[in-house]
Amino acid sequence: MPGGREAHGAGSVPPGAPQGRRVLLLHGLWMPRACMAWHARRLRRAGFRPELFGYDTVGGGPARAVPELVEALCEPADIVAHSLGGLIAVRALEREPDLPVGRVVCLGTPLRGSAAATGIAQLPVLRRFLGRSAGLLRRGCLAWEGDAELGMVAGDSGRGLGRFFGNFEGPSDGTVAIAETRVPGLADHIVLPTSHSGMLLSRPVSRQIIAFLRTGRFDHGQSTPAVP
Helix, strand or coil, rough: CCCEEEECCCCCCCCCCCCCCCEEEEEECCCCCCHHHHHHHHHHHCCCCEEEEECCCCHHHHHHHHHHHHHHHHCCCEEEECHHHHHHHHHHHHCCCCCCCCEEECCCCCCCHHHHHHHCCCCHHHHHHHHHHHHHHCCCCCCCCCCCCCEEEEEECCCCCHHCCCCCCCCCCCCCCCCHHHEEECCCCEECCCCCCCCHHHHHHHHHHHHHHHHHCCCCCCCCCCCC
């Protein structure tokens, strides 16, 4: 999978928008960067300036993706990251704490480590499919201590193959347990009725992303303005 950035969409910024704030979107394991295009379109309509960031999740893993992301973040930006992408973003900000990143929205990211990835890694026939991202997925991070505001959207639909490999603690999105998405230091956390992959095409998720990028908090009253 080719890495790098791709500007998404063009055109003028709508009146009252957040001044065309740049937002990098990171995909998760085994996914192409195009899987974040739906959210990128919604962000552009809301006045942001989205860019799709691609990286090799299996062959390259964090050893290659983190330096590439650090380079992409030399200009001010916020981040929206699905699953493994959130761990890549956190690692980049831990490595370079002075990067000009204001807010990060993680979507179903196993910040505490992934039970599903641990289960897959114990099966020799499947272990190789995690590639060089296996260690990061299994370990996660202990806490968030960076300056950027970090928000987490978790799902509780329970639909997904991950539940067959991981011994989840409580509800999950089918791939990542809600408990795996919670670490100390989060600015906010919200649970929505969606699956892990369903987050990529969810209007409620999109509204919460936009709410957090604008305010640093999710709208727990579900009263975020409609996005075209």
